[in-house]
Amino acid sequence: MSARPRQRLADAATYAFAILIAAFFLTPLLWLLSLALRARQEVFLGASRFIPKNPTLANFEQVLSDPTFLLYLWNGLKLSALGGLGCLVVAAPAAYAFSRFWFAGRSGLMLAILGFQMVSPLVILVPLYRYMNALGLLNSHFGVTMVYVAVGVPMCTWMLKGAIDAIPREVEEAAQIDGCGRFGIFWRITLPLAAPGLASTFILVMILNWSQFLIPFLLLNKDGQLPIAVAIFNFAGTSNASTTQVLAAACLVAVVPAIIAFIALQRLVVGALTAGAVKG
Structure with a gap:
């Protein structure tokens, strides 16, 4: 052949x-x-057909008209966005330092950051709860956001380092010759040029934060503070979601936005993951 x-x-x-x-x-x-898409009667009949006999959008209307469910969606969006922004604020200077400066232990520190990314949240649940309780940050969106930031910073640092590595050093050297300081170079030159990497990193971290379950489940107990990933279980126990088809609609509304966002923006995300891959 x-x-x-x-x-x-x-x-x-x-x-x-x-x-x-x-x-x-x-x-x-x-x-x-x-x-x-099934009506209540069709679910109770136990029909095994894949395509519903009489498709209906009434289940989605019932879910989206529930103010409690909309509050869960808003909490999930707020926590995901704040966690993503916090990750960028912390990881961008760290990524710039790893990309542009050479210092003793640089490679080992980068590997240590990668090692922290590999730690499962299950390992730190008990000490995390006791620590946040001692700080008085239980049942606080601020506390959950800070944990999101701590969990996401290692991955963000690696992704942003790749994006900064892809920026030619000559651009920064030219700005330095013109009298621009190191912080000015970082703020006025590097960050604008790394904007695609920043955007894709923020999108990916938001998607990961949206799907977080263990952290908010551990740190939040008040129903009005729960994000959608946790509150979907509470929603399953309410009278508004007492049937299988309504709960299925609620799960789809909670999951599909993240899937659509990733599919629509996958080129940006893959670009951030591979940026700087061919450079030292």
Whole structure:
């Protein structure tokens, strides 16, 4: 077999494998959509058909008209955005220092930051709760945001370092010759040029924060403060979500925005992950 047929066969096998993986992850979402589009009577009949006999959007209308559910969505959006902004504020100067300065222990410190990213939140749940309780930050969005920042900074630092590595040093050297100080170079030159990396990092961190469950579940107890990832369980126990199809609609409303955002902005996210990959 010549090289070209072998390449085509390898491409076909790759696409077939990708389709199988996509089907594996999409099937639960599609079944959830099928449940969300069913009427209550059809759910109770126990029909196993995938496509509902009489599709309806009434379940989504019921969920989106519930002010409590909308409050959960707002809490999730607020915590995700504040956590993402906090990560950028802390990680951007750190990434610039790792990218532009050489100092003793630089490589080891970078590996240590990567090591912190690998620590599971399950490992720190008990000490985290006791620490936040001692600081009086339980049932506080500020406390949850600070934990989001601490959890997201390692990944943000690595991503932003790659984006800054891709910026030519000659641009900064030219500004330095013109009399611009180091902070001025960082603020006026580097950050604007790294804007795509900043935006994609912020988007990715927001998506990760949106799906956080353990941290807000541990630190927040008041119903009005819960983000959607945690509050969906409380919503399942209310009279407004007492049926399967309404709960399925609520789950879709909570999950789909993050999926759509990632699909629509995946090029920005992948660009941030690979920026600077070919540079030392």
